[in-house]
Amino acid sequence: MLEFPGATDGPWSRFVVAPDARGIGTVRYPRVEARDDDCAKKLAKRTLTNLYNERPAWLANAHAKLDNAVAHAYRFPVDLTDEQILERLLALNLERSTDESETAKKSGAQKRTSRVKTADEII
Secondary structure, three states: OEEEEEEOOOOOHHHEEOOOOOOEEEEEEOOOOOOOHHHHHHHHOOOHHHHHHHOOHHHHHHHHHHHHHHHHHOOOOOOOOHHHHHHHHHHHHHHHHHHHHHHHHHHOOOOOOOOOOOHHHOO
């Protein structure tokens, strides 16, 4: 059993035990433990790296759907190469940077500069 502090409105809410008035309690999350050595070997292989290297169909499909959604959001064709995508994103970034600079000049806004930190603020 893993135990750590958590809130009743957080992602671990169903595992929170004895919350206080603020909704903070102890998360008691059941830890997966292998029944035997064979199960332990199988469980040790269940990592994100191995999952991505195996590239199961459901994961490849999820990536394809996400890629299509992002392409549509940027109004890019879905069949662009990675290099073409990067070229378009760079052009878009430069265009927006230029637009922001022109807007700042028109409004008379000055470039923000950070203040000098005192000796006790430097870690």
